[in-house]
Amino acid sequence: MRAPKENVSSTSSVSVSVSVRNLYKVFGRRPKDAVTQLQSGASRSELGPHETAAVIDASFDVKKGEIFVVMGLSGSGKSTLIRTLNGLLEPTSGSVAVNGIDISNVPAAKLREVRQKNVSMVFQHFALFPHRTVLDNAAYGLEVQGVRRAERLERARKIVNIVGLDGWADKYPSELSGGMQQRVGLARALATETDILLMDEAFSALDPLIRREMQEQLLELQAELGKTIIFITHDLNEAMFLGDRIAVMRNGRIVQIGTPEDILTDPANDYVAQFVQDVDRARVLTAGAVMEPARAVVPLSAGPRSALRVMRDLQAGAAFVLGPGRTLLGVVSDRHVMRQVKSNETDLSRVINQEHASVPADAALVDLFELAVESPLPIAVIDDKRRLLGVIPRVTLLAALGNVPTNTTPINIIEPVSIIPDAELDAMLASPELTSAAASTEGTLA
């Protein structure tokens, strides 16, 4: 996944929506010659003065139902690339297959049919028809398909409502704000009910607040509709927020394809690394990606004495208590456990505090800050069966944001630090009941 070229075995697979193979797009007088030059190893700058290579040797597959983001700076060839996917530009060399149909060499009529039924598009500057109402704009694709007027207006009205423009259907685009205009653009694309959606810098012309809102709305819609979306952007944060997978482009070449976390944590080269430097890591990284193994844990069956021993060894003031199958039951603090030991109680469950912070593994770090502030304990990361997967101490959270490699060199701090003097604990643990319980704890933790 990390290599520039993806290793793909089958093209006919049903789960692949768009398949691009060795795609070149060169503008200029002698594009074919330029492709031959590039194929034999010439770089983009070595081409003749009249040839511009916009896309060089791009190969990738977009899976059905995923959001595939193509990211790069202006001039990286991303807008050219997306226009070859619906035949607005013809590839100079290589092939593009949409739902199994090779569109790189088909007659115009067939290409129009593919555009009507398989691929629709949302544009950077909205590209709405200014002389048509919102509703007529949204119905355009259906009109081209030849759907009867009453039916297409009804279907368009539904979509207009879905994108949140109820009450605006009879306005003209110039009466709408930018965000609303792009909702019309989205409605126009969705109304055709094609399963592939091309979005060319669709939110780049919007101001940041509206952009954020549109991104969130797109994800909501996507969860509902399950389209295959190919999204072009120059904004890495947007790419990271939206993309299931991201292709990073530079100077016409795809330099890395991978999940947002792949690209953030394991950039393919210096260029990508430099690019991801400024990304809002808190929104991309998930709890699962930065968590550390939980060490201050005791099984419920271990009893107060061995729990205290564990905390003593780790210099921790609290520990997570696990039930059968590593399910997280709660937290015990050293003070409570010590009281139990003093009064010779054996049931740890009576002092378990269940009000501790826990999050699923796919929670974004940005959502953890508040919990980290409120809770003195590391945040527990659990799966859907409440099994403890790991913990995120505050230090880890900070280290992840600062791009300190937490996973390779663990930071040796356990929170919260115990406040009970060592001597008192040692005295407590020196009593005869210790040995058997401690042995069972060690076994569980290993």
Next chain:
Amino acid sequence: MITDFRLPLGDLVSDGIDVLTDSLRPLFDLIRLVLVSLYEAVEFVLLSPPFWAIIIIAAALAYFVKGWKFAAGTIVGLFVIVGVNQWENSMASLALVLVASAIAIAISVPLGIVAARSNRASATIRPILDFLQTMPAFVYLVPALILFRVGVVPGIVATIVFAMAPGVRFTELGIRGVDKEVVEAGHAFGSSPWRILRQIQLPLAMPTIMAGINQVIMLSLSMVVIAGLVGGGGLGSDVVQALSRIDVALGFEAGLSVVIIAIYLDRLTAALSGKRRTMWTPWRTKATITEAAPSPAPAAATADARVGASV
């Protein structure tokens, strides 16, 4: 030595016209017949009703496209024409202008479309237009006279040739000026080129095309007087007469009638193109947008909800 040599360009063109006259006589006779009948039909429509009926119709048209001020001005202007006894001449000239500009538009708009769609066509058409537009208008009269004989037809033909250029230019400009992304959107949804032309390019280029049509009509009017030289009749013949007799009074009256008709047609067509434009750029947008723009609150709310859900 050098003075002996002469490019025989003029002779070549003259010979060419001779060949045309000899070989295509029936064709030119047919064209002449068609143009004469068109002209006479329009003239009949304009002259058979009483003059006040035409004035009422013109004023109603003026009121409809622009407003009561324009309508009032129309009534005053046309009554002035009646007052100086130039009504019949004016209607004859108007008929010539209408026929000539209708034909010029019918030729120039499609040519403009072709020029807009192909750079090669544009490169071919442009120098021809330059030629047609800058060649002194009188020069067209000579071959037109030979091909179509004296009368209204050489006037109409010379007018068409002279007035066509802005129609082509404005149409090309208008279509090329349509937002590329909007045209691309048409393609992206699978429209045929014909549908894109009809539903996107022509409607969006219409204000510019209308400006071109306005120019075509104005140029046609300016040719009316020249058409008088070849027996075109109407106001032109009176102007020519005034010129040969040094008759200032007649010349002024006929000239003023041309001006009145010109102003009427200009404001009428300008108002038509302006009207189309306002249809999709209403003036009230700014205020409504700021009020209606969705507040950022929902975004924050969803983010909170996500945090809540994940705990």
